[in-house]
Amino acid sequence: MTTEVQLSLRAYAKILSHVVQYPYTAVNGVLLTVANDDDDDVEGNKDEDRRVDIVDAVPLFHYNISLTPMLTVALTQIEEYASNRSLKIAGYYHANEYCNDSEVGFVAARIADKIVENCDEGCMLIVNNELLNHL
Amino acid sequence: NKTWPEIRDKLREWRKDHVRCSEKIVELGEYALAHYSSHLGNEKWAVYEQLCVAALDLCPGKMKVVNRCIQKLAEQFPSSLRVSMLEGLKSEYLKKWDDALEMYNSMIEYEPTFPAPYKRKVSIYKAQGKIPEAVSELNTYLDTFSCDHESWLELTDLYIGQQCYKQALFCVEELLLQHPHNHLFHQRYADILHTLGGKENLEASCKYYCKAAELNSSNVRALYGVLMSSSTLASIGKISAKVKSDHQTLAAWACDMIEEYYKAQRVDKSVIVETASVLDKLSLK
Numbered sequence: 001m002t003t004e005v006q007l008s009l010r011a012y013a014k015i016l017s018h019v020v021q022y023p024y025t026a027v028n029g030v031l032l033t034v035a036n037d038d039d040d041d042v043e044g045n046k047d048e049d050r051r052v053d054i055v056d057a058v059p060l061f062h063y064n065i066s067l068t069p070m071l072t073v074a075l076t077q078i079e080e081y082a083s084n085r086s087l088k089i090a091g092y093y094h095a096n097e098y099c100n101d102s103e104v105g106f107v108a109a110r111i112a113d114k115i116v117e118n119c120d121e122g123c124m125l126i127v128n129n130e131l132l133n134h135l
Numbered sequence: 136n137k138t139w140p141e142i143r144d145k146l147r148e149w150r151k152d153h154v155r156c157s158e159k160i161v162e163l164g165e166y167a168l169a170h171y172s173s174h175l176g177n178e179k180w181a182v183y184e185q186l187c188v189a190a191l192d193l194c195p196g197k198m199k200v201v202n203r204c205i206q207k208l209a210e211q212f213p214s215s216l217r218v219s220m221l222e223g224l225k226s227e228y229l230k231k232w233d234d235a236l237e238m239y240n241s242m243i244e245y246e247p248t249f250p251a252p253y254k255r256k257v258s259i260y261k262a263q264g265k266i267p268e269a270v271s272e273l274n275t276y277l278d279t280f281s282c283d284h285e286s287w288l289e290l291t292d293l294y295i296g297q298q299c300y301k302q303a304l305f306c307v308e309e310l311l312l313q314h315p316h317n318h319l320f321h322q323r324y325a326d327i328l329h330t331l332g333g334k335e336n337l338e339a340s341c342k343y344y345c346k347a348a349e350l351n352s353s354n355v356r357a358l359y360g361v362l363m364s365s366s367t368l369a370s371i372g373k374i375s376a377k378v379k380s381d382h383q384t385l386a387a388w389a390c391d392m393i394e395e396y397y398k399a400q401r402v403d404k405s406v407i408v409e410t411a412s413v414l415d416k417l418s419l420k
Contacts, residue, residue: 024155064295069329069340073359076416080409098262107296 004051005091005123011057019095019127022062026097028108029059030078030115031125033090052090052121066107075115089119095127102128139174142167150185157192160185161200183208187221191228201225216242220251232259250280257289269293284313291323300331318350322357329364334372340364341385348392355396359417362389366419390414 011031018027031054058078060071075089082088092115094108104126116122137145142163149160164186172179187204190197205225208218219242226235236259239252253276260269273290280286287309294303307324314320325343328336344360351357368374369382397410 064292064323064326066295066298067326067330069326069360069363070356072363073356073413073417076413077409080413080416084405084409098264101264106298 002049003121003123004049005125006051006053007125008053008055011054014057014059015093015095015125015127018057018059018062019132024097025062026065026095026107027059027062028065028092028094028111029057030075030089031091031093031123032056032058032078032082032087035082035086035088050121052123054090054123056087057093066111071111071114089115090121091116091119091123091125093125093127096129099129099132102126102130137163139171142171143175143178146182146185150181155192157189160189161193161197164189165200180208180211184217184221188224191224194228216246216249216251220255223252223255227255227259227262232263235259247279250276250283253280254286261293266293266297270297281309282313284310287313295327300327303327316350318347318354318357321347321350322354322360325357325360325364329360334368337364337368337371341368345385348389352392353396355393358389358393358396362386362393362414362417365389366417370419386418390418 015029018029033052033054058081060074078089092108092112094105094112096102096105096108104124108124108126112122112124116124146160146163146167148154149156164182167175167182168179168186175182183204187201187208190200190204194201201221205218205221208215208221212218219238223235223238223242226232226238236256239256239259242249242252253272257269257273257276260266260272270290270293273286273293277283277286277290287306291303291306291310294300294306304324304327307320307327310317310320311324321343325340325347328340328343341361341364344357344364347354347357348361365382365385369379369386374382393414394407394410397407
């Protein structure tokens with residue numbers, strides 16, 4: 001089973017805007033998808049290829065991103081925001097601090113694990129910093 | 136479309152506050168040097184330096200500007216340490232790390248009280264991904280220049296990035312000693328304590344969040360911090376009814392302060408409703 005992740009223009013633009021606004025530091029945020037009524041039927045679809053449409057992105061931090069208390073507050077706020085708009089958290093995006101570093105670092109992996117453990121199908125996006133030079 | 140005094144004052148403001156708006160600095164700096172060189176007088180050398188650093192930020196497109204600035208400054212100030220710094224920065228941009236390090240080391244040997252080359256060495260190690268070396272170099276620097284609060288902040292960030300929270304706490308303690316009325320440092324200290332976790336750290340973090348909120352009642356993160364730490368403390372371990380009640384009262388106070396803050400911002404009603412729900416969840420009700 002493979003999962004294809006489709007990023008909407010809105011989500012893509014917000015992620016890049018966040019990165020470009022704080023080019024000298026790491027940034028991260030949460031990805032949202034539409035919450036469907038048939039989400040409870042996940043068990044039955046486990047063997048099929050799935051597609052996740054990321055419709056929006058919520059920027060989180062651009063400073064000291066591995067500190068947990070404000071991350072907890074932010075995730076609670078985003079869950080509330082999402083559930084009132086038929087959305088749900090579907091993943092996490094992260095851009096590293098250094099322009100030649102597009103690896104999944106320890107911090108990114110840890111935060112992604114925490115966010116994704118409450119999703120049915122979570123994904124993590126890492127911004128390819130080297131491609132930013134083309135902007 | 137700016138007048139000469141506006142241009143001059145803007146460039147001065149950016150120099151004073153170390154603002155890194157490189158595109159604007161290059162635009163205004165080049166214009167000022169081209170059209171108002173005589174008005175600038177001796178200030179033009181500071182503008183050349185400012186323009187050079189900003190142009191390096193926009194390289195490779197602005198390398199000619201960088202070279203012109205360095206040349207002008209070198210002619211005016213031969214064997215100047217500040218001009219050598221610019222040459223070092225240019226080597227850093229070109230990723231000629233060894234050349235830059237050699238330049239900075241010789242500057243340190245020549246003038247050990249000039250702080251800039253020490254900090255550039257830290258930046259080089261960061262750029263190379265050599266974080267332990269950067270930390271070591273920054274510690275050596277702070278042994279001598281212990282009042283440099285920006286460097287303590289930088290070291291805090293490096294430690295936090297490596298999850299060395301105890302060492303990060305030590306750095307913030309230095310900041311708190313030097314700036315005891317800065318609410319952001321109290322909040323940062325509390326954030327790190329809370330991240331470490333455990334009953335004693337949570338109790339301490341609650342105190343520091345309270346101090347941050349006392350110093351600045353608009354620090355909403357500090358208020359959320361009070362709420363989270365006191366709610367958690369009210370629900371963990373064996374505590375007496377009085378202690379539990381005290382924690383719950385504090386949590387309730389924080390909720391009220393946060394709600395008042397949002398209402399004072401005149402946000403949409405739906406935001407107030409959502410916030411109330413978020414506060415309930417964070418209060419572990």
